[in-house]
Amino acid sequence: MTRPRRRGCCTIIHLREDNARFILLAVVMVIYMAAGATVFMFLERDNEVKEKEDYNETLTAFKTKYPQINDSDLDALLALHSKAEAAGYVGNRRDRWDWPGSFYFVGTVVSTIGFGMTTPRTIGGKVVLIFYGFFGCAGAILFFNLFLERIITFLAYILRAIHIRDMKRKGLISETKNNKGRRPSQTSDDDQLDAWKPSVYWVMLILLLGASIVALCASAVYQPVEEWTYFEAIYFCFVTFATIGFGDYVVSQRESYANVDLYRFANFIFIVIGCCCIYSLFNVTSIVIKQVLNWMLRKLNCRCRVQRPNPGRRNAITPGHLTKGGKAPTVTVTDVDGDSDSEYRRNSGEMISMKDFLQANKISLAMMQKELYETSQRGHSHKREGGLQGGVGPMAILNRKLGQEDHFDSGV
Amino acid sequence: MTRPRRRGCCTIIHLREDNARFILLAVVMVIYMAAGATVFMFLERDNEVKEKEDYNETLTAFKTKYPQINDSDLDALLALHSKAEAAGYVGNRRDRWDWPGSFYFVGTVVSTIGFGMTTPRTIGGKVVLIFYGFFGCAGAILFFNLFLERIITFLAYILRAIHIRDMKRKGLISETKNNKGRRPSQTSDDDQLDAWKPSVYWVMLILLLGASIVALCASAVYQPVEEWTYFEAIYFCFVTFATIGFGDYVVSQRESYANVDLYRFANFIFIVIGCCCIYSLFNVTSIVIKQVLNWMLRKLNCRCRVQRPNPGRRNAITPGHLTKGGKAPTVTVTDVDGDSDSEYRRNSGEMISMKDFLQANKISLAMMQKELYETSQRGHSHKREGGLQGGVGPMAILNRKLGQEDHFDSGV
Numbered sequence: 001m002t003r004p005r006r007r008g009c010c011t012i013i014h015l016r017e018d019n020a021r022f023i024l025l026a027v028v029m030v031i032y033m034a035a036g037a038t039v040f041m042f043l044e045r046d047n048e049v050k051e052k053e054d055y056n057e058t059l060t061a062f063k064t065k066y067p068q069i070n071d072s073d074l075d076a077l078l079a080l081h082s083k084a085e086a087a088g089y090v091g092n093r094r095d096r097w098d099w100p101g102s103f104y105f106v107g108t109v110v111s112t113i114g115f116g117m118t119t120p121r122t123i124g125g126k127v128v129l130i131f132y133g134f135f136g137c138a139g140a141i142l143f144f145n146l147f148l149e150r151i152i153t154f155l156a157y158i159l160r161a162i163h164i165r166d167m168k169r170k171g172l173i174s175e176t177k178n179n180k181g182r183r184p185s186q187t188s189d190d191d192q193l194d195a196w197k198p199s200v201y202w203v204m205l206i207l208l209l210g211a212s213i214v215a216l217c218a219s220a221v222y223q224p225v226e227e228w229t230y231f232e233a234i235y236f237c238f239v240t241f242a243t244i245g246f247g248d249y250v251v252s253q254r255e256s257y258a259n260v261d262l263y264r265f266a267n268f269i270f271i272v273i274g275c276c277c278i279y280s281l282f283n284v285t286s287i288v289i290k291q292v293l294n295w296m297l298r299k300l301n302c303r304c305r306v307q308r309p310n311p312g313r314r315n316a317i318t319p320g321h322l323t324k325g326g327k328a329p330t331v332t333v334t335d336v337d338g339d340s341d342s343e344y345r346r347n348s349g350e351m352i353s354m355k356d357f358l359q360a361n362k363i364s365l366a367m368m369q370k371e372l373y374e375t376s377q378r379g380h381s382h383k384r385e386g387g388l389q390g391g392v393g394p395m396a397i398l399n400r401k402l403g404q405e406d407h408f409d410s411g412v
Numbered sequence: 413m414t415r416p417r418r419r420g421c422c423t424i425i426h427l428r429e430d431n432a433r434f435i436l437l438a439v440v441m442v443i444y445m446a447a448g449a450t451v452f453m454f455l456e457r458d459n460e461v462k463e464k465e466d467y468n469e470t471l472t473a474f475k476t477k478y479p480q481i482n483d484s485d486l487d488a489l490l491a492l493h494s495k496a497e498a499a500g501y502v503g504n505r506r507d508r509w510d511w512p513g514s515f516y517f518v519g520t521v522v523s524t525i526g527f528g529m530t531t532p533r534t535i536g537g538k539v540v541l542i543f544y545g546f547f548g549c550a551g552a553i554l555f556f557n558l559f560l561e562r563i564i565t566f567l568a569y570i571l572r573a574i575h576i577r578d579m580k581r582k583g584l585i586s587e588t589k590n591n592k593g594r595r596p597s598q599t600s601d602d603d604q605l606d607a608w609k610p611s612v613y614w615v616m617l618i619l620l621l622g623a624s625i626v627a628l629c630a631s632a633v634y635q636p637v638e639e640w641t642y643f644e645a646i647y648f649c650f651v652t653f654a655t656i657g658f659g660d661y662v663v664s665q666r667e668s669y670a671n672v673d674l675y676r677f678a679n680f681i682f683i684v685i686g687c688c689c690i691y692s693l694f695n696v697t698s699i700v701i702k703q704v705l706n707w708m709l710r711k712l713n714c715r716c717r718v719q720r721p722n723p724g725r726r727n728a729i730t731p732g733h734l735t736k737g738g739k740a741p742t743v744t745v746t747d748v749d750g751d752s753d754s755e756y757r758r759n760s761g762e763m764i765s766m767k768d769f770l771q772a773n774k775i776s777l778a779m780m781q782k783e784l785y786e787t788s789q790r791g792h793s794h795k796r797e798g799g800l801q802g803g804v805g806p807m808a809i810l811n812r813k814l815g816q817e818d819h820f821d822s823g824v
Contacts (some may be wrong), residue, residue, distance in 0.1 A: 010688075012435065018558070018561065018562065018565075019542060019562070021558065021603070022555075022558045022559070022562055025551070025554060025555050025558060026555065028551070029522070029551055029555055032517060032522075032547075032548060032551060033519060033522060033548070034515065036514075036518040036521075036522075037511055037517070037518045038511065038513035038514070038515040038543050038545075039540060040507055040509070040514045040517060040518060040537060040540070040541075040545070040625070041510065041511055042536055043532070043536045043537040043540060044508075044509040044514070044532055044533065044534060044537050045510075046536075047509075047533050047534050048499075048501075048508055048509045048533075048543070050505070051496070051499060051501065051533070052496075052501045053602070054492075055492055055493070055495075055496040055501050055502075056501075057494050058488075058489060058522045059489065059493070062485060062489045062734070066478065066480065066481055066485075068478065068480070069478055069481070073474060073477065073478075075767065076470075076488070077470060077471065077474050077490075078456045078489075078493045078497075079465075079500075080470050081471075081490045081493060081494060082494040082497035082498070082502070082817060083467075084464075084467040084495060085490075085494035085497075085751065086494070086497075086498065086660075087460075087463060088469050089460075089464045089468075090467075090490075090496055091492070093462070096460055097452070097453055097456040097457045097459075097460045098453065098457075099449055099450070099453055099455075101448040102447035102448075102450070102452045102453040103446065103458070105446060105449070105450045105452060106448040107445060108656070109448075109450075110441070110444075110445060110653045111577065111655075112654055112656045112657075113526075114526065114655075114656035114657045114658045115528070115658075116527070116650065116657070116658035116659035116660055119658045119660040120434075120452065120456055121456065121460075121463070122455055122456060122459050123643070124455045124611070125456050125459075126454040126644075128451060128455060129452075129650075129651075129767075130647065130650045132448050132452075132753055133453070133650065133651075133654055133656065133695070134650075134654075134694075136444060136445070137443075137450065137654050137656075137694050138693075138694045138695075138697035138698045138701055139437070139440070139441055139444060139500050139698065140441065140702055141694050141695060141698045142698035142702055143434075143437050143438065143441055145698065145760065146430070146434045147434070148625050149430065150430065150431070150434055153430075175498060175624075179452045221471050227709075231535070232538075234542075235538045235541070235542065236547075238541075238542045238545065239526065239545075241539075242522045242524055242545055242546075242549050243524045243526075243547075243655070244520070244521055244525075244526035244545065244657075245524075245526045245528070245657065246526045246527075246528035247526075247528035247535070247659055248528055248531040248573045249500075250465060250494070256566060281550075282549050282550040282553050284544075285546070285550035285552065286549070286550045286553045286554035286557065289547070289550055289551055290554055298730075300700055303780075324770065345521075370418040372631075379594065392767075409764045
């Protein structure tokens with residue numbers, strides 16, 4: 001309770017490790033993007049050249065066939081036509097700015113899909129868009145986050161219930177577990193259950209299945225109605241649900257559909273549920289990516305933690321460590337063992353628990369809380385530490401850090 | 413420590429309240445979208461009609477001027493032309509699928525901007541996009557989340573330092589505050605400082621300023637280079653940084669620029685920083701929206717909390733309460749007062765603290781942790797409660813809930 005310097009060290013080191021992870025992720029992302037750029041270049045380059053030639057040949061053929069056409073007239077028409085096409089004035093397209101069209105447009109704004117099939121073309125529309133979009137996007141982010149919270153809570157509940165049932169079936173815990181009369185010997189059962197957490201991989205798998213089912217069902221509707229291939233419909237679903245929204249395929253653009261209101265409603269529901277599912281899936285996946293980053297940081301010998309028996313040592317992870325790649329002299333196995341986070345990961349093996357998810361996801365809120373708690377506790381260094389016996393794992397770190405407020409309130 | 417039933421009640425009620433908030437947000441979002449649809453319809457409808465007429469007139473005039481042109485020839489050319497225009501084959505446009513173009517495309521995918529100026533047109537490209545985009549988007553979400561965490565930590569640190577300086581200037585805390593020799597009387601100073609948290613409004617304001625500065629600087633670059641008006645450049649910045657990405661304005665599309673490499677690099681940096689800032693801003697704004705939702709829930713008389721002196725009562729917030737709108741008999745002022753969350757809000761008045769931010773933002777992680785903690789602690793009801801003296805506010809709730817693990821580890 002009164003070891004003054006260790007917590008201060010941890011604060012600095014955690015901060016530096018967070019920075020290292022952030023920089024590592026930036027580097028990984030750039031490499032990933034560079035690799036992706038190369039792959040897509042090889043996949044698409046030939047097609048681009050061919051399509052470009054086709055277009056130029058057709059244009060030349062047209063001009064040859066009708067030599068009397070003034071070039072500037074044709075160019076003006078073509079330029080106007082492509083603008084009109086982009087704005088949806090050509091062919092049997094629906095009106096863009098009737099009420100359903102406007103609602104559809106607003107939906108692509110707040111969800112940040114932004115197909116671009118409808119865009120504000122007046123100055124007034126653009127000005128309103130900026131202010132409207134600001135609150136709309138913030139609201140939609142809150143909506144996605146609340147959905148994520150609800151679905152994770154639900155899945156954790158289900159997974160835990162399944163686990164308890166399995167345990168009971170195997171006779172590993174007593175059937176009287178949930179009864180009110182509790183024997184002292186049940187404490188070990190409870191401990192066993194407490195140690196179990198739903199794996200983030202299971203949650204990821206379930207969300208992946210859920211998102212896939214939504215996409216497959218939606219595609220089955222879109223394929224006949226929009227006269228796309230089934231694969232095109234799936235591609236559209238991914239691009240839309242991920243809120244990328246290229247706009248190369250957009251549903252509900254024709255002037256008339258059978259059961260147009262029903263189709264629009266189904267479309268709305270598909271997009272809302274699809275976006276929510278994929279958003280949740282991406283966030284769960286990002287936790288797995290964060291674990292990979294942690295593993296990479298360890299491999300890069302950047303686990304420059306304070307050795308527990310030597311609380312005065314301050315070792316910082318800096319980008320320099322990363323680029324040098326050399327083994328920092330202060331990094332030892334005991335350092336890593338001394339860190340409860342690593343110990344937790346060792347203990348749980350491959351399984352990333354919901355605790356990891358909760359701690360790491362939604363931007364390491366635990367870290368933020370810790371940092372802010374520490375900021376708010378600055379000057380209280382003599383009250384730091386003393387919670388190390390609180391358990392293992394990220395949530396235990398949180399418990400330790402936050403539990404001290406109790407000590408402070410009652411114990412000082 | 414041994415009041416068994418109250419915590420169980422709270423659990424159920426918190427869950428129900430979360431559901432009520434989620435449904436309320438969904439309703440609010442639909443109303444907001446409906447209102448937005450109406451506004452945009454009025455703003456854009458006339459322009460649409462006028463542009464459509466202009467296009468049809470020009471087309472008719474062209475056909476009148478050149479009656480010898482076969483209609484199907486012209487239609488085929490126009491259709492091909494608009495496709496070619498959308499694919500960027502027309503005019504002095506850059507190649508879409510050279511390496512820089514491919515990198516740009518990949519950037520719009522992982523950031524979910526999705527301008528759509530470049531889209532995969534081969535089956536292979538589309539298949540790869542789905543798998544590539546899956547991990548790319550998840551990685552980018554992690555990147556944005558880590559950025560948010562870093563910037564919030566940084567801002568909280570700065571704001572707290574400013575606050576302490578102000579306090580010192582006013583003589584409210586002693587200058588020896590940070591010295592090692594601490595007098596017992598300083599405990600009250602510490603309490604005072606602990607009670608202070610940076611306001612989420614300040615953080616929001618700073619992020620808004622930051623995002624605005626990035627957008628204004630970027631626009632100042634885009635305006636002359638892309639030959640847009642300054643307002644068009646700002647509109648582009650908002651649409652891009654919010655990852656909406658309509659594609660009506662896209663930078664770096666022409667074949668040649670002065671200092672093309674520098675421009676592309678600056679463009680990349682602008683978009684990365686802009687997206688990060690706006691993402692953070694949206695998330696902070698979503699907390700304010702959540703506070704508004706909480707206020708609305710209170711106004712709707714849905715604060716169906718358990719009266720503290722009567723731990724056995726279970727009052728659930730359900731959608732039914734919302735739609736009925738009637739005052740539930742169990743809702744009293746003492747109910748609200750008994751709830752530390754409300755009390756906290758009362759105490760801090762208008763100010764939503766960083767604790768609120770941390771608790772509410774990034775999907776009520778605190779709630780998730782609580783839920784999961786409770787799930788993991790199911791069957792431990794006799795060890796619940798007893799942390800009510802731990803403080804006031806959402807983080808205090810977290811402290812209470814999580815602090816109990818310490819009690820469990822050491823006290824049972």
